[in-house]
Amino acid sequence: MDVGLQVHTEGGNIIQLDSNYNNFRLVRRIRVVGAFNSPKVFVCLPNHLYAVCAAKYGSRVAIIPKFTTVNGEHRQTYAVYGEALLYEFTIAKRNPSLSGVGMELYAEDGSVNYSSNDYSLKVIDYRIGDFSGVPINSNILDTGNILEINADT
Numbered sequence: 001m002d003v004g005l006q007v008h009t010e011g012g013n014i015i016q017l018d019s020n021y022n023n024f025r026l027v028r029r030i031r032v033v034g035a036f037n038s039p040k041v042f043v044c045l046p047n048h049l050y051a052v053c054a055a056k057y058g059s060r061v062a063i064i065p066k067f068t069t070v071n072g073e074h075r076q077t078y079a080v081y082g083e084a085l086l087y088e089f090t091i092a093k094r095n096p097s098l099s100g101v102g103m104e105l106y107a108e109d110g111s112v113n114y115s116s117n118d119y120s121l122k123v124i125d126y127r128i129g130d131f132s133g134v135p136i137n138s139n140i141l142d143t144g145n146i147l148e149i150n151a152d153t
Helices: none
Strands: 005-008 014-017 025-034 040-043 048-054 062-070 073-090 104-106 112-115 138-142 145-149
Touching: 025 040, 040 062
Parallel strands: none
Antiparallel strands: 005 014, 025 073, 040 073, 048 073, 062 073, 104 112, 138 145
Protein backbone atom coordinates (compact mmCIF):
# COMPACT_ATOMS: atom_id res chain seq x y z
CA MET A 1 0.00 0.00 0.00
CA ASP A 2 1.15 3.54 -0.74
CA VAL A 3 1.92 6.03 1.97
CA GLY A 4 -1.18 8.00 2.83
CA LEU A 5 -3.60 9.04 5.48
CA GLN A 6 -6.73 7.37 6.86
CA VAL A 7 -9.60 9.62 7.87
CA HIS A 8 -12.27 8.19 10.18
CA THR A 9 -15.64 9.92 9.76
CA GLU A 10 -18.41 10.38 12.33
CA GLY A 11 -20.52 7.87 10.39
CA GLY A 12 -17.93 5.14 10.90
CA ASN A 13 -16.55 5.26 7.37
CA ILE A 14 -12.86 5.32 6.55
CA ILE A 15 -11.47 7.46 3.73
CA GLN A 16 -8.05 6.34 2.52
CA LEU A 17 -6.13 9.32 1.13
CA ASP A 18 -3.26 7.91 -0.94
CA SER A 19 -2.14 7.86 -4.58
CA ASN A 20 -5.34 5.96 -5.53
CA TYR A 21 -7.63 8.60 -4.01
CA ASN A 22 -9.64 10.76 -6.37
CA ASN A 23 -12.71 12.92 -5.85
CA PHE A 24 -14.59 15.58 -7.74
CA ARG A 25 -13.36 19.04 -6.74
CA LEU A 26 -15.08 22.34 -7.34
CA VAL A 27 -13.55 24.30 -10.21
CA ARG A 28 -15.93 27.24 -10.41
CA ARG A 29 -19.45 28.52 -9.82
CA ILE A 30 -21.21 30.00 -12.84
CA ARG A 31 -24.29 32.24 -12.83
CA VAL A 32 -26.43 31.71 -15.95
CA VAL A 33 -29.35 34.03 -16.68
CA GLY A 34 -31.88 33.24 -19.37
CA ALA A 35 -35.27 34.75 -20.13
CA PHE A 36 -38.39 32.63 -19.88
CA ASN A 37 -39.19 33.33 -23.53
CA SER A 38 -35.56 32.92 -24.65
CA PRO A 39 -33.33 30.55 -22.68
CA LYS A 40 -29.60 30.93 -22.25
CA VAL A 41 -27.78 27.80 -23.44
CA PHE A 42 -24.79 26.73 -21.37
CA VAL A 43 -22.36 24.26 -23.00
CA CYS A 44 -20.69 21.90 -20.51
CA LEU A 45 -17.02 21.00 -20.66
CA PRO A 46 -16.17 17.35 -21.38
CA ASN A 47 -15.37 15.14 -18.37
CA HIS A 48 -16.89 17.59 -15.90
CA LEU A 49 -19.83 17.18 -13.55
CA TYR A 50 -22.38 19.94 -12.96
CA ALA A 51 -24.74 20.59 -10.06
CA VAL A 52 -27.53 23.04 -10.89
CA CYS A 53 -29.81 25.08 -8.62
CA ALA A 54 -31.88 28.26 -8.59
CA ALA A 55 -29.70 31.35 -8.08
CA LYS A 56 -31.99 32.96 -5.50
CA TYR A 57 -33.97 31.52 -2.64
CA GLY A 58 -37.64 31.26 -3.61
CA SER A 59 -37.08 31.98 -7.31
CA ARG A 60 -38.30 29.84 -10.15
CA VAL A 61 -36.00 28.40 -12.74
CA ALA A 62 -36.27 25.70 -15.40
CA ILE A 63 -33.23 23.80 -16.66
CA ILE A 64 -33.59 21.51 -19.66
CA PRO A 65 -30.66 19.20 -20.43
CA LYS A 66 -29.84 18.81 -24.11
CA PHE A 67 -26.91 17.81 -26.31
CA THR A 68 -25.02 19.70 -28.99
CA THR A 69 -22.00 19.07 -31.20
CA VAL A 70 -18.93 21.28 -30.70
CA ASN A 71 -16.01 20.71 -33.11
CA GLY A 72 -17.28 17.19 -33.82
CA GLU A 73 -17.61 16.35 -30.13
CA HIS A 74 -20.98 15.50 -28.55
CA ARG A 75 -21.48 17.74 -25.45
CA GLN A 76 -24.07 18.10 -22.73
CA THR A 77 -25.81 21.51 -22.62
CA TYR A 78 -28.38 23.13 -20.37
CA ALA A 79 -31.12 25.47 -21.61
CA VAL A 80 -31.66 27.79 -18.63
CA TYR A 81 -34.96 29.64 -18.20
CA GLY A 82 -34.55 32.11 -15.34
CA GLU A 83 -31.47 32.56 -13.15
CA ALA A 84 -29.46 29.48 -12.16
CA LEU A 85 -26.15 28.63 -10.51
CA LEU A 86 -24.05 25.87 -12.01
CA TYR A 87 -21.33 24.32 -9.88
CA GLU A 88 -18.63 22.81 -12.07
CA PHE A 89 -16.64 19.86 -10.71
CA THR A 90 -13.71 17.98 -12.22
CA ILE A 91 -11.92 14.77 -11.32
CA ALA A 92 -8.77 15.83 -13.19
CA LYS A 93 -5.62 16.01 -11.14
CA ARG A 94 -3.93 19.36 -10.78
CA ASN A 95 -0.50 20.79 -10.10
CA PRO A 96 0.60 21.61 -6.55
CA SER A 97 -0.61 24.98 -5.28
CA LEU A 98 2.73 25.93 -3.72
CA SER A 99 0.84 28.25 -1.37
CA GLY A 100 2.40 26.68 1.72
CA VAL A 101 -1.00 26.51 3.43
CA GLY A 102 -2.94 23.32 4.13
CA MET A 103 -2.22 19.69 3.35
CA GLU A 104 -1.64 18.14 -0.08
CA LEU A 105 -1.04 14.51 -1.07
CA TYR A 106 0.81 13.84 -4.31
CA ALA A 107 0.74 11.06 -6.87
CA GLU A 108 3.96 9.56 -8.25
CA ASP A 109 3.83 11.95 -11.23
CA GLY A 110 3.77 14.97 -8.87
CA SER A 111 0.10 15.85 -9.42
CA VAL A 112 -2.15 16.54 -6.43
CA ASN A 113 -4.47 13.70 -5.35
CA TYR A 114 -5.89 15.59 -2.39
CA SER A 115 -5.71 19.16 -1.13
CA SER A 116 -7.33 20.46 2.04
CA ASN A 117 -7.86 23.74 0.16
CA ASP A 118 -10.17 22.16 -2.45
CA TYR A 119 -13.94 22.05 -2.11
CA SER A 120 -14.71 18.40 -2.75
CA LEU A 121 -18.03 16.98 -3.85
CA LYS A 122 -19.86 14.80 -1.36
CA VAL A 123 -23.04 13.37 -2.86
CA ILE A 124 -25.61 12.74 -0.14
CA ASP A 125 -28.58 11.97 -2.38
CA TYR A 126 -29.80 12.72 -5.87
CA ARG A 127 -32.95 12.41 -7.98
CA ILE A 128 -33.25 11.64 -11.66
CA GLY A 129 -36.47 11.95 -13.56
CA ASP A 130 -38.97 14.17 -15.28
CA PHE A 131 -40.76 16.48 -12.87
CA SER A 132 -42.58 18.47 -15.56
CA GLY A 133 -46.26 18.82 -14.79
CA VAL A 134 -45.75 18.09 -11.08
CA PRO A 135 -47.54 20.73 -9.00
CA ILE A 136 -45.49 22.79 -6.54
CA ASN A 137 -45.68 21.57 -2.91
CA SER A 138 -46.29 18.01 -4.10
CA ASN A 139 -44.86 15.01 -2.29
CA ILE A 140 -43.35 12.41 -4.57
CA LEU A 141 -42.55 8.95 -3.28
CA ASP A 142 -39.31 7.71 -4.76
CA THR A 143 -38.09 4.28 -3.60
CA GLY A 144 -39.26 4.94 -0.07
CA ASN A 145 -37.87 8.47 0.19
CA ILE A 146 -40.04 11.56 0.10
CA LEU A 147 -39.07 14.35 -2.24
CA GLU A 148 -40.85 17.65 -1.73
CA ILE A 149 -41.11 20.05 -4.62
CA ASN A 150 -41.57 23.48 -3.11
CA ALA A 151 -41.34 26.96 -4.65
CA ASP A 152 -39.65 28.27 -1.50
CA THR A 153 -36.67 25.86 -1.59
